[in-house]
Amino acid sequence: MSTSNPVPVTPETVRAAPKVLLHDHLDGGLRPATVIELADAVGYPDLPTQDPAELRTWFRTAADSGSLVRYLETFAHTCGVMQTQDALVRVAAECAEDLAADGVVYAEVRYAPELFSERGLHLDTIVAAVQEGFRQGEARAREQGRPIRIGTLLCAMRQNARSLEIAELAVRHRDSGVVGFDIAGPEAGFPPTRNLDAFEYLRQQNAHFTIHAGEAFGLPSIWEAIQHCGAERLGHGVRIVDDIKVDEDGTIHLGRLASYVRDRRIPLEMCPSSNVQTGAAPSIAEHPIGLLTKLRFRVTVNTDNRLMSGCSPSSEMSALVDAFGYDWADLQWFTINAMKSAFIGFDERLAIINEIIKPGYAKLIG
Numbered sequence: 609m610s611t612s613n614p615v616p617v618t619p620e621t622v623r624a625a626p627k628v629l630l631h632d633h634l635d636g637g638l639r640p641a642t643v644i645e646l647a648d649a650v651g652y653p654d655l656p657t658q659d660p661a662e663l664r665t666w667f668r669t670a671a672d673s674g675s676l677v678r679y680l681e682t683f684a685h686t687c688g689v690m691q692t693q694d695a696l697v698r699v700a701a702e703c704a705e706d707l708a709a710d711g712v713v714y715a716e717v718r719y720a721p722e723l724f725s726e727r728g729l730h731l732d733t734i735v736a737a738v739q740e741g742f743r744q745g746e747a748r749a750r751e752q753g754r755p756i757r758i759g760t761l762l763c764a765m766r767q768n769a770r771s772l773e774i775a776e777l778a779v780r781h782r783d784s785g786v787v788g789f790d791i792a793g794p795e796a797g798f799p800p801t802r803n804l805d806a807f808e809y810l811r812q813q814n815a816h817f818t819i820h821a822g823e824a825f826g827l828p829s830i831w832e833a834i835q836h837c838g839a840e841r842l843g844h845g846v847r848i849v850d851d852i853k854v855d856e857d858g859t860i861h862l863g864r865l866a867s868y869v870r871d872r873r874i875p876l877e878m879c880p881s882s883n884v885q886t887g888a889a890p891s892i893a894e895h896p897i898g899l900l901t902k903l904r905f906r907v908t909v910n911t912d913n914r915l916m917s918g919c920s921p922s923s924e925m926s927a928l929v930d931a932f933g934y935d936w937a938d939l940q941w942f943t944i945n946a947m948k949s950a951f952i953g954f955d956e957r958l959a960i961i962n963e964i965i966k967p968g969y970a971k972l973i974g
């Protein structure tokens with residue numbers, strides 16, 4: 609990791625570095641001003657304030673509860689304004705632009721279509737509108753000299769039991785940019801095995817899926833997600849540390865599940881700021897990402913919900929630089945880990961690694 613003439617690692621240079629994002633919720637990343645404008649346009653009356661700066665602070669504070677269930681309550685306001693095709697196109701386009709401006713070159717953005725049908729939008733219409741928005745945002749980003757590619761993941765909400773229907777929706781739209789499936793929502797009380805029919809269907813369709821697991825609930829959730837459901841990646845997966853023991857003398861013991869996750873290179877979609885807010889980790893400095901990175905799990909760095917956490921892909925990476933002293937080689941490693949773990953084709957992943965990520969970091973490493 610020694611370098612001849614590296615560019616200093618600062619928030620600005622980290623922002624300029626190529627990054628890859630696998631775990632970012634569309635309804636958790638709206639611009640505060642957009643929430644307010646859309647609330648006005650669609651007639652949503654329940655926003656806590658009409659001032660963008662105050663709203664930004666409100667989301668962050670309200671999500672800072674130490675509980676996943678209360679954290680999730682804040683999404684009522686974002687989903688509340690995402691109930692028309694125009695709103696969905698706009699939110700998706702701005703998402704692509706914002707990620708591109710932060711240096712993201714490839715992102716998988718997820719959302720639950722069932723949450724946007726309160727006013728009667730059909731699920732297929734919702735997916736088409738979001739895809740249209742991403743294409744518009746990609747085009748604008750390209751014009752601004754920040755090309756980005758966005759793949760979409762469709763989530764089913766654990767508490768709603770509509771996962772097979774959403775899995776079928778994802779497969780129906782696989783040729784227009786939907787690259788995978790996920791289940792989200794409250795974890796405790798809603799084990800991933802409640803959705804086995806959806807996962808079975810996806811496997812039969814050779815489709816990809818990840819599962820939020822090991823965030824608000826521990827090892828049984830991770831074990832079920834991998835061994836019963838067949839998840840290719842873990843959303844968060846942070847509680848895998850419960851299966852790792854560190855002796856006082858520093859000797860490290862991996863349990864069978866932790867070994868399996870590491871040996872099979874199962875990607876961990878880690879979201880440090882979100883985990884601190886929901887109580888899954890005490891602080892960034894004490895976040896298990898430090899240990900898991902040291903042990904060379906397939907760690908990736910993600911935002912989860914940029915609005916609720918007041919973060920961006922680059923701020924999340926910079927926070928890790930501050931906490932753990934990571935250098936460009938580490939940041940490149942996270943980025944390549946993420947790109948290797950994406951749900952697009954092998955040839956496309958390789959092209960982004962070789963043509964964009966490696967040359968980008970080579971310039972920074974010096």
Ligand SMILES: O=c1[nH]cnc2c1ncn2[C@H]1C[C@H](O)[C@@H](CO)O1
Nearest residue numbers: 633635683718719720763792793820
């Ligand atoms: O970190 C999370 N865990 C579980 N569910 C989540 C998380 N972040 C967002 N969600 C939920 C709230 C959104 O409305 C939904 C789809 O994006 O996914």
Ligand SMILES: [Zn+2]
Nearest residue numbers: 633820843912
């Ligand atoms: Zn999430």
